[in-house]
Amino acid sequence: MDSSVVAGAGPVGRPGERATVRLRDGEPEEPPRYAPEWLRLREPADAAARALDLLDPLRIRLANLRDGTGTGALAVHDLGCGTGSMGRWLAPRLDGPQHWVLHDRDPYLLHFAAAASPRAAADGSGVTVETRRGDVARLTPDALAGASLVTASALLDVLTRAEVATLADACAGAGCPALLTLSVVGRVELTPADPLDAEITEAFNAHQRRGGLLGPDAVTVAGEAFAASGAAVRVRPSPWRLGPAEVTLTEQWLRGWVGAAVEERPELGDRAERYLRDRLAACAAGELRVVVHHTDLLALPRPTGGAS
Numbered sequence: 001m002d003s004s005v006v007a008g009a010g011p012v013g014r015p016g017e018r019a020t021v022r023l024r025d026g027e028p029e030e031p032p033r034y035a036p037e038w039l040r041l042r043e044p045a046d047a048a049a050r051a052l053d054l055l056d057p058l059r060i061r062l063a064n065l066r067d068g069t070g071t072g073a074l075a076v077h078d079l080g081c082g083t084g085s086m087g088r089w090l091a092p093r094l095d096g097p098q099h100w101v102l103h104d105r106d107p108y109l110l111h112f113a114a115a116a117s118p119r120a121a122a123d124g125s126g127v128t129v130e131t132r133r134g135d136v137a138r139l140t141p142d143a144l145a146g147a148s149l150v151t152a153s154a155l156l157d158v159l160t161r162a163e164v165a166t167l168a169d170a171c172a173g174a175g176c177p178a179l180l181t182l183s184v185v186g187r188v189e190l191t192p193a194d195p196l197d198a199e200i201t202e203a204f205n206a207h208q209r210r211g212g213l214l215g216p217d218a219v220t221v222a223g224e225a226f227a228a229s230g231a232a233v234r235v236r237p238s239p240w241r242l243g244p245a246e247v248t249l250t251e252q253w254l255r256g257w258v259g260a261a262v263e264e265r266p267e268l269g270d271r272a273e274r275y276l277r278d279r280l281a282a283c284a285a286g287e288l289r290v291v292v293h294h295t296d297l298l299a300l301p302r303p304t305g306g307a308s
Helices: 036-049 052-069 085-093 107-115 161-174 197-208 215-228 244-264 266-284
Strands: 074-079 098-104 127-133 149-153 178-191 232-237 240-242 289-300
Touching: 036 085, 036 107, 036 178, 036 240, 036 244, 052 074, 052 232, 052 289, 074 085, 085 098, 085 127, 085 149, 098 107, 107 127, 149 161, 161 178, 161 215, 178 197, 178 215, 197 215, 197 244, 197 266, 215 232, 215 289, 240 244, 244 266, 244 289
Parallel strands: 074 098, 074 149, 098 127, 149 178
Antiparallel strands: 178 289, 232 289, 240 289
């Protein structure tokens, strides 16, 4: 079995491929969390999964912000932007002019995200972008000065408790909402079921928590942190639902999921190899359905000046 995988990220990319988000300076080099090819492969599933009903309260808050500050562009900070999928999903769903600030540690991905960013909002207003290379785990309110909104996708679960607290404090200090999507919650449903499903899930979840990362606990911890900062927090499910139309994504996800589980618990080795072989065969035959559960979180800071 190929064990060169990273939790939740599909197979690691080719040698020399950079990570999408490298969160901590001064530590030994980590393998890539997300290869660019994986980000492109998962983008349609991400777009279909995100919780649309969080957008209405967000739009109301942003409209109130515009009413209080005039007609300038919304300043949207996209943390750990990767290839820019969050902007491509969200910018065309919000009205009015927008200026997106794309944050990532990888200059190649920043270039790709900027080049592929949308140019028009929902009402046809213009969308502009700029890029900032840096450590998203060390944000300060100053870094978010003037922000109308902070967004991120598949980021919370690769942060520590302290880093999530830093993020919540930065958003509170800037007085801006945060829409943080597609955090894993540690639940996977495969149909047909297999006796090894639960063991693989448990081992994968343990792998996600390595090094103090939050993994499946991320949304709970983030919700508590934002609430402690005075924000109103809403969470909604955002599951991937993978079937015959998503065979390539499902195959890559399976390899990463099982590989991470075996890395965490090597004693699963032979059984997991047979399990993966059988699952991949079922996937290729169009007989496998997978639901990978995620949660989206919207944090709305305490309104000021009578806004709601």
